[in-house]
Amino acid sequence: MELLVTGGAGFIGANFVHYVLGHTGHHVTVLDKLTYAGNLASLEGLEGERFRFVRGDIADAALVDPLVAGADAVVHYAAESHNDNSLRDPRPFLETNILGTYTLIEAARRHGTRFHHISTDEVYGDLALDEPGRFTESTPYNPSSPYSATKAGSDLLVRAWVRSFGLAATISNCSNNYGPYQHVEKFIPRQITNVIDGVRPRVYGQGRNVRDWIHAEDHSSAVLAILERGRIGQTYLIGADGERDNRAVVELVLELMGQAPDAYDLVADRAGHDLRYAIDATKLRTELGWEPQYGDFAAGLGATIRWYRENEHWWRPQKAATEARYAELGQ
Numbered sequence: 041m042e043l044l045v046t047g048g049a050g051f052i053g054a055n056f057v058h059y060v061l062g063h064t065g066h067h068v069t070v071l072d073k074l075t076y077a078g079n080l081a082s083l084e085g086l087e088g089e090r091f092r093f094v095r096g097d098i099a100d101a102a103l104v105d106p107l108v109a110g111a112d113a114v115v116h117y118a119a120e121s122h123n124d125n126s127l128r129d130p131r132p133f134l135e136t137n138i139l140g141t142y143t144l145i146e147a148a149r150r151h152g153t154r155f156h157h158i159s160t161d162e163v164y165g166d167l168a169l170d171e172p173g174r175f176t177e178s179t180p181y182n183p184s185s186p187y188s189a190t191k192a193g194s195d196l197l198v199r200a201w202v203r204s205f206g207l208a209a210t211i212s213n214c215s216n217n218y219g220p221y222q223h224v225e226k227f228i229p230r231q232i233t234n235v236i237d238g239v240r241p242r243v244y245g246q247g248r249n250v251r252d253w254i255h256a257e258d259h260s261s262a263v264l265a266i267l268e269r270g271r272i273g274q275t276y277l278i279g280a281d282g283e284r285d286n287r288a289v290v291e292l293v294l295e296l297m298g299q300a301p302d303a304y305d306l307v308a309d310r311a312g313h314d315l316r317y318a319i320d321a322t323k324l325r326t327e328l329g330w331e332p333q334y335g336d337f338a339a340g341l342g343a344t345i346r347w348y349r350e351n352e353h354w355w356r357p358q359k360a361a362t363e364a365r366y367a368e369l370g371q
């Protein structure tokens with residue numbers, strides 16, 4: 041297959057590109073605007089017969105149209121992805137997540153191109169800490185932040201294009217990813233790189249918020265399974281039973297990096313901070329036979345810490361500016 045991967049210079053998109061080139065014979069074209077979050081270094085050395093990179097905006101219809109026409113399938117990762125940024129300036133989230141997705145599905149509809157839309161569990165809002173249930177494909181949408189509201193909007197556009205225009209699309213909603221190539225604005229890489237810099241990790245509020253962690257490579261294998269074997273028009277939730285609160289995660293980072301487990305600070309909370317996300321991935325597991333490979337979180341986190349230690353040239357250019365933005369918010 042000829043795959044058009046949007047946002048392939050970002051964290052999860054880059055992991056997917058490496059995964060596809062390593063595990064299949066598919067060809068990949070990445071379309072990425074290279075915003076502050078995109079990093080060509082994540083795709084270094086891939087240029088060749090099976091891979092090419094195109095710089096551009098997914099909301100640019102004239103650029104998008106021939107790329108979608110030439111692809112057998114579009115895998116749509118490109119997004120503004122950081123909740124904290126969406127609280128400060130929501131506009132780019134509407135432009136990329138809503139108008140960008142609209143531009144892509146219009147092109148896919150014109151050319152009859154298979155479309156897979158990448159989304160998040162945050163579209164479902166949050167759960168109470170003691171709630172026994174988890175998110176399923178039939179949980180009602182209830183997003184909390186400008187980021188998750190625009191992701192929810194993009195999901196609903198894709199669903200409408202399936203129903204109204206017969207778009208050959210699938211959707212996946214995944215839980216929090218960790219692994220190599222993640223921007224230092226995000227929780228786990230921020231704390232790893234803080235410790236490398238001799239700075240104490242910073243945890244929002246009381247640190248009792250729960251996230252359901254999955255390794256980015258397990259996300260990639262799930263997306264590939266849905267792309268190759270998923271039923272058109274269906275949504276699949278992706279998660280690997282990795283619920284942990286933020287304190288537990290940061291304490292494990294500190295322990296794995298040889299620091300005292302209480303060597304972190306509690307700082308100002310995020311506005312509207314979702315309490316807990318949790319995914320029930322039964323449909324993906326039973327229908328498509330998908331299984332995660334990174335069952336051991338401590339081992340996956342240890343490998344991620346090693347990656348950040350060994351790839352300082354990759355993250356160092358973003359670190360100071362990212363911390364300066366957080367400092368303005370007291371975070």
Ligand code: NAD
Pocket residue numbers: 046047048049050051052053071072073074075076077078079096097098099116117118119120121122135136140158159160161191213214215216217218223
């Ligand atoms: P990221 O911020 O690391 O990467 C986003 C990429 O999209 C960047 O390379 C950026 O340059 C590109 N981009 C942004 N706007 C663009 C535009 N207008 N045109 C073209 N390219 C543009 O994000 P990520 O964490 O890798 O997330 C990727 C996708 O996965 C997003 O759709 C996100 O909602 C979803 N997701 C993320 C997580 C997570 O834990 N990070 C979990 C579930 C779902």
Ligand code: TDX
Pocket residue numbers: 121122123124159160161162215216217225226227228230242243244245249250251286310
């Ligand atoms: O310094 C920090 N301290 C802290 O306590 C940061 C950056 C975050 N946090 C908390 C907030 C969250 O409870 O850690 C948790 C994870 O934060 P983020 O890495 O910002 O992720 P989150 O807001 O959960 O959203 C992520 O998962 C779902 C991705 O950024 C989204 O793109 C994805 O949709």
